[in-house]
Amino acid sequence: MREVAVVSSAIHQVKALTLTTDVQLMVPLINEARDAVGLTQADIGFTCSGSSDFLAGQGFSFVQTLDAVGAFPPIAESHVEMDGAFALYEAWVKLQIGEVDIALVYSYGKSSPGSRRDVLAVQLDPYAVAPLWPDAHSVAALQARLLLESGAVTVEELAAIAVRSQRNAVGNPNALRASPDITVDDVLAGAVVADPLRASDLAAEADGGCVVVLAAGDRARDLCERPVWIRGIDHRIDAHGLGVRDLTLAASAALAAGKAAERAGFAADAVDVAELHAASTAQAHVLATAMGLGGTTSGNGVRIDPSGGSLAADTLMAAGLVRIAEAARWVSGGDADRALAHASSGPCLQQNMVCLLEGE
């Protein structure tokens, strides 16, 4: 395998990008990520993005967003209608092929103009499920109740996950929900909004974007002090139907973690930090268990969601790529040697990607 590293990143997440277009959001972010390693678009061999036209309410909106890259003269690029983490996977494959040495990955989501929880119903089975318009909060609640009633976790433990996220998010300029001194009791005092979930159990909806620059081999070493090598990366998918899989497990997350670990040469729990892409506290618990990171709060010495995770700010289509960028920052900054970044797609953690990172 070719060595491929994260060499630079940029993140911006806010509650609502009211007067800012996707293009205007991405221009400064893309320039920030390129400038940090002294690159121009002419140095970049492949550009890949992830976004959803459903959020913009406009077909082929991703084509307009290429304006932010400066795609003239024409560039080699691709797009996935998925979270940017999956665009990063495509770029990683492209770098493995060996035709290019540097790739730019970006993704963005501006869901505030619509009702995101209802738009997400459109991803469900269009025959027997979507016509009932189960919103994303309700679907998350169905999964959370199964988990609670299986005895795998308690309401207090879910509250502790919310507390962990909000406390870790303090100091993260891209977090929407942070509190240095919130307690489990504070969280439990909150109203139930989608029984059994409280607002604090549901990821804070954000608008925003993320950029990651990847480079291969010595090119990565030339560009930055401490390349963050992608030692293992894998993604797997479960069946789509909500009734045909055990929602208290994330079999595809466990499998992806195992495959990524095989390639990395170290286990998924042999990391210092882990960033999880979860829509709810219950999903964060399911993921940590599936990937062997241990229980709810402490883990096997693994610091889970040091940025606050997607619970603190969840930009649809970008939250997974943000996890990779955040995890890489812990490594590049020297606060961690190894990190796990997770991204997911589809209802109730249907598809899961695990990316194992290690510093130079």
Place this chain on the structure above:
Amino acid sequence: MVTVGSVDPAPLRADLVIEYPFTRTTGPVVGAFMTGLRDGRIVGSRRADGRVFVPPAEVDPETGDAIVDMVEVSSAGVVETWTWVDPPRPGSPWEVPHGLALIRMDGADTPMLHGVLVDSVDDMATGMRVEAVWRDERVGHITDLVGFAPEGTDTKVELAAGETALTVGAAVAGEPVRSIRTPIRLEYDFIPSAAAQEYLRAYADKRILGNRSPVDGAVFVPPRGVDPRHGVEATEMVDLADTGHVGNFCVTHLPIPGRSDLPTPYVSAWIHLDGADIGFLGLVSGCDLDDVRIGMRVRAVWKPDDELGATAENVRYWEPTGEPDVPVEQAGNQAWSAKGSPDA
């Protein structure tokens, strides 16, 4: 640099509604499920080891193997997990707060999603037994089921008379259901960017604004706040003339909805304003269609002053000025080559 006075501080906004009026082919497996619903029965699919999927899976989700056969299961079952939806979601068939649950029918091995018709969240419980509540007139659609009610309560609840209920294709009794209507409607509160807000407001004063590139001075209209060639912000606004030339055109024979004042055929064209380096779309009128040509000089024909608003629709169309043509080799996009862009 032009600044536009903030006469109205509230941002311009518009409802943006996306509708997908899909009719979906069911195929034999989902079709059997829908046919069953029409006939007041719940049907699942059985795989080789006897496991029964409800709603039916077309192939085994775990192995990819073909499904063996279709089987009817009970219309009563047990709630495996649930939540409470209050208020009911827009677009859903329910008009009152309701339970939403994964319900496993007796005889099925997988649960299906549907509503639970009780008055209060306090009436919901995992493990509760529920039975189907059917709509009187059924067409072969998931909403033929009004929902599920606690066994023995003889619940009657009417669904919202929404589009789903009213427009489902009329299935003929006895014939298998082959397609269903699944209309999707998504509503957005669309707020143009700051640059577009300025652009639209300027139209109310019969002014057309562009953005000047900080790289080479090229002017883009409409202004989008960026120079797309270089991927940099372009914040400088410039006033453009309401005269220009036709860079390219097309004779169109289809009417534009809402433009009864515009007889067909008409000419849509790329209008290259004096002072701008790219064209934008406009209509050409006020001359014979055969006279329209690349390089023809045109000017804006504005709506009467008392009809002006913050909209590009203020320019009704572009008419010939009668001036000499711009030579063909100089007509059209300039930003990409004529000004010697560093990338050209």
